[in-house]
Amino acid sequence: MEHPFETALMRIIGQDRVSKLMIHGKPMWIATPGAIEEVVSLVRLASEYGKSVAAVGAKKQFDLHRDDEQVDLWIETAQLCSIIEYSPEDMVITVGAGMRLRDLQNELSNYHQFLPIDPIGGDDETLGSIVAANAWGPSRALYGTLRDHVIGTRTVLANGDVVRTGGRVVKNVAGYDLTKLLVGSFGSLGVMVEITFRVRPLPAQRTAVILSGSVDDVNHARAALMDSALIPSAFECANAPLAHALELSLGAKDALWLAVGCDEPVEGTAFQESVLREWSLAYSLEFMTLSPEQTSDLWRGYHHTLRNADVVLRVQGKPSVLIPLMGALSVTLDGQSVWMSACVPAGVLRVFFAAGDGTAQDVSSCVSQLSAYEVTLNYEKRPLDHSDYPKLDTPDAASGAKQTVHRHIYQAFDPAGLFSKTRIGGAK
Numbered sequence: 001m002e003h004p005f006e007t008a009l010m011r012i013i014g015q016d017r018v019s020k021l022m023i024h025g026k027p028m029w030i031a032t033p034g035a036i037e038e039v040v041s042l043v044r045l046a047s048e049y050g051k052s053v054a055a056v057g058a059k060k061q062f063d064l065h066r067d068d069e070q071v072d073l074w075i076e077t078a079q080l081c082s083i084i085e086y087s088p089e090d091m092v093i094t095v096g097a098g099m100r101l102r103d104l105q106n107e108l109s110n111y112h113q114f115l116p117i118d119p120i121g122g123d124d125e126t127l128g129s130i131v132a133a134n135a136w137g138p139s140r141a142l143y144g145t146l147r148d149h150v151i152g153t154r155t156v157l158a159n160g161d162v163v164r165t166g167g168r169v170v171k172n173v174a175g176y177d178l179t180k181l182l183v184g185s186f187g188s189l190g191v192m193v194e195i196t197f198r199v200r201p202l203p204a205q206r207t208a209v210i211l212s213g214s215v216d217d218v219n220h221a222r223a224a225l226m227d228s229a230l231i232p233s234a235f236e237c238a239n240a241p242l243a244h245a246l247e248l249s250l251g252a253k254d255a256l257w258l259a260v261g262c263d264e265p266v267e268g269t270a271f272q273e274s275v276l277r278e279w280s281l282a283y284s285l286e287f288m289t290l291s292p293e294q295t296s297d298l299w300r301g302y303h304h305t306l307r308n309a310d311v312v313l314r315v316q317g318k319p320s321v322l323i324p325l326m327g328a329l330s331v332t333l334d335g336q337s338v339w340m341s342a343c344v345p346a347g348v349l350r351v352f353f354a355a356g357d358g359t360a361q362d363v364s365s366c367v368s369q370l371s372a373y374e375v376t377l378n379y380e381k382r383p384l385d386h387s388d389y390p391k392l393d394t395p396d397a398a399s400g401a402k403q404t405v406h407r408h409i410y411q412a413f414d415p416a417g418l419f420s421k422t423r424i425g426g427a428k
Helices: 004-013 036-049 056-062 101-109 127-133 178-182 215-227 240-245 266-282 292-306 319-332 359-370 401-413
Strands: 018-023 026-031 053-055 073-075 083-087 092-096 150-156 162-166 191-198 207-213 234-238 256-262 286-290 311-316 339-343 348-353 376-381
Touching: 004 018, 004 026, 004 036, 036 053, 036 073, 036 150, 036 191, 053 056, 053 127, 053 191, 056 127, 092 101, 101 127, 127 191, 150 178, 162 178, 207 215, 207 266, 207 292, 215 234, 215 256, 215 266, 215 319, 234 319, 240 256, 240 292, 240 339, 256 266, 256 319, 266 286, 286 292, 292 339, 311 359, 319 339, 319 348, 319 359, 348 359
Parallel strands: 026 073, 053 073
Antiparallel strands: 018 026, 083 092, 092 191, 150 162, 150 191, 207 256, 207 286, 234 256, 234 339, 311 348, 311 376, 339 348
């Protein structure tokens, strides 16, 4: 016998666009609306039945913040994938939240433009999931995060109202900036159905230089680069196991390496390469230049490799401590194929663990080592069954003024906890 809620779902969008899963004896529904009006009806229906809601496009990004077993209705946004409005002259585009990043970049490239984000995992994610998680990758070093590129949204709130935040023009400063509140909210405030981005011209070329060597020597180069006038498009430090996975040849098996990107024309690229070559000689570093094609292959392989990690531990601290920290972890995890990659200017190190019988123990050893440093830890990704993994005592999980503000925001947007009852700090 069909559940009354399931029957009502089918009445809204049709039987072929509703599916049901049984998780530990509890039903969970996935609905695929084809229009904003259907999203509104689904949200209102869930509210009527007291069912919790999440956007399925962001599910991969929800591992930290939600217990999937507590979500009753996943709203899949894949069919909300059209281009709503595009003005190449103004470099502004509005699209459905279900469009994939790859498809957006292909469309923008026809006008020699691009959206300068490269979230870990590649370009197969939906824009709604990327924005909900404020996901980013190595390009953050130059281009910032999505809060710098999203200028407006249309979002369905818990009561079914559709609100427009920001606008479709770059100069939009009236009132509170609710757009930035939605970016990185993990879907806890509503279902984004449209997103407006500010885009950029494609660089004339994209190249990179690899500097590799000992922890101390790489850290010297890091300090020199941060104190210089160079403006790298990527400033990523990684460990030797990741280099091996990417088939990069380093001078020593335990070396760290810096990938320094450049999105400048030929003259600017030559200048940056000359400065980096001088530093390689001064700090006894191996020096390798990558052509545009090799640079593209490097970052493609980087995303393809790291997206397969089973656990991702995020470490945030001062940029000056990241490389020494990576050296210490390399000793602790000696012989383990654990990948590390740090966006140095952002002060963020990610540690990637592959699935395996000893993964939980490796994570525990890593967390124990990191406890000696002034850093904060979060899981960006972990298995649903994570009972064997160490709990992290982070500021985001603690009570206090920040948690109180979060709770007030969630209760103002979603007093019944339709979206936020499974969110850390959400309505209870």
